[in-house]
Amino acid sequence: xxxxxxxxxxxxxxxxxxxxxxxxxxxxxxxxxxxxxxxxxxxxxxxxxxxxxxxxxxxxxxxxxxxxxxxxxxxxxxxxxxxxxxxxxxxxxxxxxxxxxxxxxxxxxxxxxxxxxxxxxxxxxxxxxxxxxxxxxxxxxxxxxxxxxxxxxxxxxxxxxxxxxxxxxxxxxxxxxxxxxxxxxxxxxxxxxxxxxxxxxxxxxxxxxxxxxxxxxxxxxxxxxxxxxxxxxxxxxxxxxxxxxxxxxxxxxxxxxxxxxxxxxxxxxxxxxxxxxxxxxxxxxxxxxxxxxxxxxxxxxxxxxxxxxxxxxxxxxxxxxxxxxxxxxxxxxxxxxxxxxxxxxxxxxxxxxxxxxxxxxxxxxxxxxxxxxxxxxxxxxxxxxxxxxxxxxxxxxxxxxxxxxxxxxxxxxxxxxxxxxxxxxxxxxxxxxxxxxxxxxxxxxxxxxxxxxxxxxxxxxxxxxxxxxxxxxxxxxxxxxxxxxxxxxxxxxxxxxxxxxxxxxxxxxxxxxxxxxxxxxxxxxxxxxxxxxxxxxxxxxxxxxxxxxxxxxxxxxxxxxxxxxxxxxxxxxxxxxxxxxxxxxxxxxxxxxxxxxxxxxxxxxxxxxxxxxxxxxxxxxxxxxxxxxxxxxxxxxxxxxxxxxxxxxxxxxxxxxxxxxxxxxxxxxxxxxxxxxxxxxxxxxxxxxx
Numbered sequence: 001x002x003x004x005x006x007x008x009x010x011x012x013x014x015x016x017x018x019x020x021x022x023x024x025x026x027x028x029x030x031x032x033x034x035x036x037x038x039x040x041x042x043x044x045x046x047x048x049x050x051x052x053x054x055x056x057x058x059x060x061x062x063x064x065x066x067x068x069x070x071x072x073x074x075x076x077x078x079x080x081x082x083x084x085x086x087x088x089x090x091x092x093x094x095x096x097x098x099x100x101x102x103x104x105x106x107x108x109x110x111x112x113x114x115x116x117x118x119x120x121x122x123x124x125x126x127x128x129x130x131x132x133x134x135x136x137x138x139x140x141x142x143x144x145x146x147x148x149x150x151x152x153x154x155x156x157x158x159x160x161x162x163x164x165x166x167x168x169x170x171x172x173x174x175x176x177x178x179x180x181x182x183x184x185x186x187x188x189x190x191x192x193x194x195x196x197x198x199x200x201x202x203x204x205x206x207x208x209x210x211x212x213x214x215x216x217x218x219x220x221x222x223x224x225x226x227x228x229x230x231x232x233x234x235x236x237x238x239x240x241x242x243x244x245x246x247x248x249x250x251x252x253x254x255x256x257x258x259x260x261x262x263x264x265x266x267x268x269x270x271x272x273x274x275x276x277x278x279x280x281x282x283x284x285x286x287x288x289x290x291x292x293x294x295x296x297x298x299x300x301x302x303x304x305x306x307x308x309x310x311x312x313x314x315x316x317x318x319x320x321x322x323x324x325x326x327x328x329x330x331x332x333x334x335x336x337x338x339x340x341x342x343x344x345x346x347x348x349x350x351x352x353x354x355x356x357x358x359x360x361x362x363x364x365x366x367x368x369x370x371x372x373x374x375x376x377x378x379x380x381x382x383x384x385x386x387x388x389x390x391x392x393x394x395x396x397x398x399x400x401x402x403x404x405x406x407x408x409x410x411x412x413x414x415x416x417x418x419x420x421x422x423x424x425x426x427x428x429x430x431x432x433x434x435x436x437x438x439x440x441x442x443x444x445x446x447x448x449x450x451x452x453x454x455x456x457x458x459x460x461x462x463x464x465x466x467x468x469x470x471x472x473x474x475x476x477x478x479x480x481x482x483x484x485x486x487x488x489x490x491x492x493x494x495x496x497x498x499x500x501x502x503x504x505x506x507x508x509x510x511x512x513x514x515x516x517x518x519x520x521x522x523x524x525x526x527x528x529x530x531x532x533x534x535x536x537x538x539x540x541x542x543x544x545x546x547x548x549x550x551x552x553x554x555x556x557x558x559x560x561x562x563x564x565x566x567x568x569x570x571x572x573x574x575x576x577x578x579x580x581x582x583x584x585x586x587x588x589x590x591x592x593x594x595x596x597x598x599x600x601x602x603x604x605x606x607x608x609x610x611x612x613x614x615x616x617x618x619x620x621x622x623x624x625x626x627x628x629x630x631x632x633x634x635x636x637x638x639x640x641x642x643x644x645x646x647x648x649x650x651x652x653x654x655x656x657x658x659x660x661x662x663x664x665x666x667x668x669x670x671x672x673x674x675x676x677x678x679x680x681x682x683x684x685x686x687x688x689x690x
Contacts (some may be wrong), residue, residue, distance in 0.1 A: 003062060004060065004201055005167045006200070007165050007200050008052055008054045009156075010163065011156065013158060014162070018143050019050075019217070022141055023048050023217070027046045037129060044055075045058075046218055048217050049213060050254060052215065055137070058088075061126060068120050070107065071097060071119070073093035073117065088105065088601060094450070104116065121604060127168075129448055141155075147159075160179055160509075162174070162179070162184065162186060163179055163180070164183060164185050164204075165181040165215070166179065183197050185204065185367070186195065188211060188213050189213025190306075191306065192210075193211040201226070209215075213255060216251055220250045220253065222487055224249060224302055230258075232298070233475070236290070236296075237288035239300065241280075241286050242349055245280050252304065255302060258297060260313040261300075261317045261318040267325045270332050271411075271478075272294075274404070278321070278404070279321065283317075283324065285301050285317070285464070286299060287299055301313075304416070315649060320615070328400070328404075335411070340394040340395065340415050341390070343398065344360070344393075347393060354514060356462045362458060366455045368457075368505075370388075370450050371456070374501070377495045381424070384424050384428065386424065388429055389455075391425070409430040409433040413429050427447070427448055428443075429446060430680075431448025442485075449489050452485065456483075456486050457506050458506050459479070460482055461525060463477055464479075466525055483528060491559060495559065499529060500522070507522060545570065546568050547565060551680055554679075564681065567631075568681050578642055586646070591674055596668065597664055598668060599668045600661075610644065611649075615641070616676075627679055
């Protein structure tokens with residue numbers, strides 16, 4: 001206890017969505033601060049409830065570490081004359097440091113010997129530093145939104161009512177506005193609102209629990225999960241939950257109490273996703289399912305108070321849910337009265353973006369593109385793709401999606417199945433939105449994949465075309481996620497599909513709204529895709545220079561690009577890799593801005609250049625065959641066979657000959673070699689030991 005720090009900020013209810021991030025930020029802030037202040041510690045624990053943020057540090061050093069500061073003065077030869085007497089430079093430096101000449105030291109650096117001064121600054125007691133550290137820590141915690149209250153200038157997520165600050169069991173005094181720290185915390189707002197004194201962390205946990213507060217959010221989360229699972233098991237069910245729901249609920253309560261309720265079985269006629277969305281997203285309830293994953297007419301809620309009669313609370317929750325589900329049932333029945341095809345026309349009234357027209361125009365654009373994509377990668381699904389693309393956005397005008405926007409695509413699928421559309425078409429309506437989040441599920445059907453690619457590239461091309469690409473700090477239209485979606489869909493399906501084709505076709509349909517020439521927009525989009533692909537490949541463990549070498553030559557056919565990266569990464573294990581890479585770099589370095597020319601065999605006179613040309617001519621066809629067959633390892637191994645001939649050429653041939661024709665001919669030979677290996681990678685991007 002002697003060296004532990006306990007700091008609690010007591011507030012009004014902070015939104016649950018703020019707390020998870022706050023916990024991470026709190027730890028980052030205090031770690032950085034303690035490092036800067038040179039105060040050692042053993043461990044840090046940050047906790048949160050709706051009404052308090054807690055910082056706990058174990059074995060916090062009682063004083064700062066001492067600091068030695070080294071100050072470099074003039075060069076030693078300038079500080080002392082030939083007789084060893086100090087010069088004016090040495091005397092002035094010593095005076096400036098408050099030292100005698102005898103206290104100066106000789107300090108050896110890479111640039112030679114200098115005179116200098118070393119001072120040791122004794123660390124201050126931690127308890128003297130903590131008031132400012134804790135105050136600044138509290139004010140540095142960032143929130144998505146903050147507020148002022150009363151007449152204070154202080155901004156925080158919600159009004160602060162108390163501050164507890166203890167170090168070694170003693171109060172650390174600080175004052176923010178007129179809020180003074182102490183050794184007092186408070187219990188649950190409703191079940192135990194009184195204050196109580198605390199003397200250490202163990203005592204804090206004990207007393208908060210006695211006053212109906214579980215301060216540790218991880219403990220609350222585990223309590224909720226365990227008790228909710230038991231409540232579901234009692235009725236023969238299993239808890240249906242997401243990690244996000246569990247975390248959100250744990251930050252809504254200080255003392256979780258499980259409440260089980262039920263609803264009318266007639267509501268089970270509504271699609272499962274509607275019911276789970278209503279319960280999870282809108283009510284923060286846990287659905288209950290059977291062993292097959294089918295919904296049961298029950299739910300688990302979590303209350304923040306322990307009521308006298310749990311059934312009264314359950315009835316209240318049932319009443320709220322019943323009203324929600326009744327609305328959903330009404331929307332569902334009303335929506336079924338209008339076919340998806342009829343809804344397509346109503347998309348003419350829905351603005352996708354003021355610069356890009358209506359959702360109907362967007363559908364017509366990506367529908368055309370989707371059919372063209374299908375013709376290239378899967379002609380057998382063209383008809384299904386055309387139909388799925390037409391209906392893809394029709395549910396946007398439904399009552400259900402109007403109320404529950406997260407059900408877009410899901411309701412389109414359900415309404416399509418009800419209307420008798422083919423399952424492949426119905427599933428494509430849902431799948432074309434995938435992945436919904438980075439790293440999320442990808443389409444499992446060709447129809448869904450193709451329509452999804454078409455929709456996403458239309459969005460990317462559209463916003464780039466009207467001058468609204470993402471910036472370093474903002475991506476309001478999720479274009480990065482859409483680009484990654486296209487990349488991952490193409491790779492997962494193994495489509496040999498040109499990015500240039502996708503971009504050209506999209507921009508052609510957007511030509512009336514483009515803010516600059518299509519070729520410039522295309523260049524920007526390709527660079528954007530290159531950045532996304534580069535980040536993804538590096539995160540997957542590929543060497544950054546391997547990725548750069550391949551992407552610098554080509555990013556058009558993504559499946560081919562990935563195979564090149566894999567091949568080059570594998571080829572790097574070859575003991576000849578570095579010599580080969582160095583040789584090809586020499587080729588590129590000498591070419592610079594040379595414009596390609598035709599090699600004249602009759603001008604080849606020296607043995608080294610004749611052998612290089614002959615070897616190149618011999619392997620060129622085999623290398624190109626490997627590239628065509630996507631066997632890039634074989635192509636690289638064949639290219640590697642050129643290396644000794646390149647080395648001998650550079651060692652024995654004067655490339656920049658005085659004779660202009662001979663010089664041009666030799667550069668033309670090297671340019672042909674360069675063009676061949678650039679079909680796989682730009683070896684000048686490879687970092688080698690030389």
